[in-house]
């Protein structure tokens with residue numbers, strides 16, 4: 265019996281790992297009446313996998329039985345693998361026992377589809393409900409809603425979960441048709457839009473009555489698989505921008521496609537596009553925290569992100585007319601656009617310059633990456649390196665220096 | 675001329691030193707914990723005892739001129755136990771009292787920048803303890819963990835665990851500094867164990883484990899392995915997030 269549970273855990277964790285989201289942030293669930301657990305605003309990574317990803321939640325599928333046949337998925341119907349399923353009690357016990365030992369922040373539960381969307385969603389909800397009502401559990405719960413869920417089912421899910429997500433997986437409808445014939449984008453966008461309304465409505469309710477129940481307080485997120493279909497970065501990022509704007513999503517995750525099958529509906533790839541994935545995350549950050557519009561990062565003339573340099577540097581090199589920036593007088597928004605200066609350093613510069621002139625050395629000590637920043641700023645007694653009027657020469661110096669530094673390590 | 679001031683190692687002790695510096699016009703080149711002090715040739719040292727009346731006066735003055743965050747950051751920086759921390763705090767405090775303006779955000783000043791950097795380090799260690807503490811359930815139903823953090827963070831981690839694990843007995847013990855926290859379902863206390871017996875690298879003894887402790891550790895290990903994606907393996911990143919020195923806490927990083 266026990267070895268059986270261990271075996272199930274291996275299979276159903278393995279099948280769930282392709283969903284890269286593991287965030288446990290954004291919720292502030294207090295531990296009421298001496299129960300178990302809470303959700304702290306920023307979330308905690310309790311461990312890191314050997315691929316360097318955060319392990320914050322017990323991320324499992326309820327079952328890997330599935331009636332669908334999505335080409336990119338290990339659990340697809342046509343794949344010849346062992347099928348197992350947890351019982352409700354097994355998931356509850358694992359969550360509680362891992363949580364009490366400080367292994368995890370909570371549960372991230374998803375599932376293959378047995379019978380139909382709502383039947384599956386109801387099972388997922390039953391587990392969340394049991395954790396909240398019977399175990400008095402206030403830790404983090406993320407439920408992945410199966411596309412096509414009905415309103416009642418989602419309404420209930422939002423009462424017990426901190427975050428709900430519906431995955432887009434394949435960025436464009438035309439590719440989706442090809443790779444996952446049973447799915448369509450409507451079945452993803454409909455629940456997303458519905459959830460958005462609910463979340464907003466709930467916030468309003470809670471402003472009026474503090475006692476109104478919370479509904480999915482950490483919002484919703486989604487994931488797109490990168491490299492399983494031919495979309496360019498500008499298409500992917502404009503979809504992301506519209507998900508943030510129109511559906512009010514908290515996070516969009518980009519998951520480099522990992523070849524799990526030799527299905528001929530998919531491109532023959534041998535390695536995971538990790539650099540591209542990383543550049544997409546950087547672009548996403550520029551959009552969310554640095555005040556960039558997506559079309560400043562990628563557009564018709566530059567449809568794909570540069571793999572060799574980060575997107576902020578790419579932007580600066582295309583817009584040398586805006587630089588150098590005077591760190592003692594430029595507005596915060598402009599300092600944020602300097603390659604090598606992050607949100608934290610930009611804040612420190614703004615604070616410090618109220619007391620007197622900020623010098624080049626000060627910025628360096630505050631933690632800016634001077635290797636890049638030095639081509640784009642002016643400060644007292646500091647002059648720019650020579651031959652910095654040509655984007656290509658700056659680019660060459662930065663990239664070349666980086667390589668040289670790497671080589672000297674060996 | 676006295677140039678080295680010694681104190682008992684407590685935060686209040688350090689602030690008593692500051693009071694005397696002002697009153698006696700000392701200009702120390704070094705302030706040290708008495709127990710760490712090793713006399714050298716041209717030293718003129720004196721020990722300054724802790725007097726709460728004195729330390730309170732200085733702290734009160736400081737609170738008036740600083741935000742509460744800046745004040746508590748100073749405390750956190752102190753518990754880093756860095757060798758230069760007393761002098762850095764001394765310079766910081768002088769800067770505060772010598773300026774009309776609140777200087778806490780003037781990162782051009784070396785002491786302000788240093789305090790902010792040290793605080794960041796201490797905060798990171800606190801955060802890592804929140805993350806990497808691993809409780810083992812014992813036969814008497816206590817969830818127990820040993821730690822050996824780089825900095826003395828026990829005073830800062832109790833509230834997090836108390837709120838989260840309000841319905842279970844737990845203990846977190848710093849084996850490096852030989853003291854810890856114990857929560858008995860109502861109160862959180864600082865404790866020191868008499869002649870504690872550990873196993874191996876100062877871990878909780880296996881003979882004290884409750885019935886299914888090993889089983890859950892094993893399942894956690896299996897989970898950890900299954901959730902890794904081998905096609906994405908990146909040990910450099912892995913080590914950056916989870917440096918080796920923390921591994922001994924973590925069941926998922928044990929071979930057996």
Ligand code: SF4
Pocket residue numbers: 330331332333334337338339340341375376377444
């Ligand atoms: S519906 Fe989900 S579990 Fe089923 S094959 Fe498609 S992606 Fe996989």
